[in-house]
Amino acid sequence: MNFSKPTAVSATATLPAKLLTIIFMIFLTLSVLLGNLLALVVFLGSKRFSTPQGYLKASLAVADLAVGVFVIPFSVYVELFLLLEESSAGREVNSLLGDYVRLCTVIGTVYAGCTLVSVSTIFLLSMERSLAILRPLHREAVMTRKRTSWLIGISWVVGFSLAVSPLVFGEGIVLHYNPCSRMCNFACVPGTLPQNDWKILLLFPAFDFTLLGGTVAINILSFSAIRQHSKQRKVLANTHMSRVSSSDIKAAKTIATVTFAFTASFSPVAVFVVGNVLGHQWCDFSFFAFWILTSSSCWNVIIYSVREQRFRQRARQLVGISRAAASMNR
Template sequence: MVDELQKTNCSICCCTFTSKMLTVTFMILLTIAILLGNLVTLVVFLGSKRFCTPQGYLKASLAVADLAVGVLVVPFSVYVEIFLMLKETSTEWEVDNLFSDYFQPCMVIGTVYAGCTLVSISTIFLLTIERSIAILKPLHREAVITRKRTLSLIGISWFASFFLAASPLIFSEGIVLQYSPCSRMCNFALVAGRLPQNGWKILLLFPAFDFTLLGGTVAINILSFSSIRQYSKQRKLLAKSDRGCRLSPPSFSDIKAAKTIATLTLAFTASFSPIAVFVVGNVLGCQWCDFSFFAFWILTSNSCWNVIIYSVRDQKFRQRALELLTASKLAASTDR
C-alpha cells in the first residue's frame, strides 16, 4: 500500500494501447466477479434462517468488505484508466489534477481498500476462533458464541481496521494517498518534495498486523485439527474395546467448516504475501513498479475467491445458492 518515492518509468506504466485495453477489461471482469460473488454470499448467509448464525454473520461481514472493494476501489481504477487512455496522457501526468483541490477521491478510496483488507484478515481470525471453540469445547459453544458477542466483535473489527488504515495519514504529516500509475490504484506516498522520515515506517504496521493475525490463525487451526485427529484416534480405540464412545465429539459440519476457514486463510496468506514484500521493500527504498501492479491486483482478486471456496467446500452453501438461482430463473420465466 505504498507508492514509489519518485515516479519512474516501467513496462506496466508505459504499455501500448492494446495492453491498456486488456488491463481495463481485466478490471471490469474482476468488478463483475466481485459484485456477483459477494452479493450471492450475502443473500445466502443473511437471507436464510439456517445460515443466520454467528459463523454466518462473520462470513457476511467478510463479504461486505470484499463487496466494498468491488463497488468503490476497482471501478475507480477503471474510471481513471479509461480517462487517461482517452486523454492519451503521459505517465508523468499528475492524476490528482483530475479532481478539485478540495476533494481528492484517493483519500477515501485508498482508506477503504486498506481498511477492507484489514477487516478481511481480522474476520478470518474471528472465524477461526469461533470454529476452534466449536471443536475444542462443543458443549460450551452456545454459551460462549452468541449472536450479540459476534456482532460486537464484528463492530470492533471494522472500527479497529479502519482506524489502523487511516493511521499513516493521522500520525505522519509526510504521507498522503495518491493514484499510482504503476499499481493503478490509490496508494500511500510521500508528500512531494519531502524526504523519507521515521514516520514513513508507520506503514510497516500493515504487514505486522496482518501477519500477526495470520500467524495466530494458523496456530489456532493447527490446534483445532490436532484435537480432531486425537479424537479420531480415541474413537477407534474405544470402538475396538467395545466400550462405546462417550466423548463429546465435534460435529461433521464443524469439522467441514474448520477446513473451509483453513482454506480461506491459505488463500488470503498467498494473496497478501506479495503486498507485504512490496511494503517492506518500499520502506527500505526499493522502487518496484511492475511488481506493485501484480502485488496489488493479486490481493484485489482475492475478493472474489471466497464465494468459490464456499461453493467447493460447503455443500449447504452450494445447495442454497443453486436454489436461489433456480428460483430467479423460474420467476423470470413466469414474468415472460
C-alpha cells in the first residue's frame, strides 16, 4: 500500500518503456490467473487435498486470484487508456487521473485486503504445519475442517476491515491511481497530514510484520523439531515424534519457503511506506516494490509445483484431461 502524495507521470518515461511495462502487466495477469485457477482446481477438486491444509491453500489462491482478476487488469486498462489519450489528444496525464478515483477506492481496497488475507493465511498454514510436526496426535482434533473454515472466514473479515480502516479513520487519506507505482494506492491529500494519520499509515506494515514475525518463529520451532527428529530417529522410535511422516516434513518445508518468499516480496513495500511517512517519494522504487509484491501472487503455485510431488501429479492429470477434451472437441 503506497501512501505517497499524487505525483505526475515521469516525463522521462519513453514509449518503449511504457509498452514494456504494459506487456509485463499482461503477462503477470495471465500467470496469476492460470496458476491460481489450477491451484484451486487441484485443492478443491480432489479428496486427497480435502484437508485443513488444502482449504488454507485454496483460500490463499483465492486472494491471489482476486489480484489477477481486479488489481492488475485495472492497471493495464488505465495505462493503455492514458497512453492512448496522451498520444492522440496530447492531454496532460495528470488531468485524467481524477476519472479513476471512485473505482480506485474499490480496487485499492481489494489489493490491500488480499495482501492482508495472504499474510494471515500463511500464518495459519504455519500453525497447521507446526501442529503436524510438534503434536501430530492432536493435529486432527485441533485443526478440524470446520474450525479451519471459521479461521479462513475470520481472516477475510479482519483483512478487509483493516483494508478500509485508513479511509474510515484517516481524515486526510484517500485512494488514488499513483502514476509512480501504476496502482491504486493510499495517499495523503496534498498539503495535509493530520497528527494521527501517520499511525494509520503504518498500520499495514505493523500488522504484516507482526504476523510474518510470528510465522518465522513458528517455522523455526518446527524445523528445530524436524532436525531433532532426524538426528534421533532411532531413539524416538516409540515417542510421538516417530509419527511425523515424511509428507508432513515436506509440507512444512514448502510452507517455510512460501513464508520466506512472501516476506522477501513484502519487505520493499514496508521500507517504502516508512520512507514515505518520513517524507521520501522514491517514485521509481515504488514501482519495483509494489510489483514485486504483486508478482508474489503467482509464486505460491510455482513453489507447490517444485516442492510437492502430489500437486505436480494432480496438475499434470488436469492438464492432460483438458488437452484430451480439447482434441475431442476438434
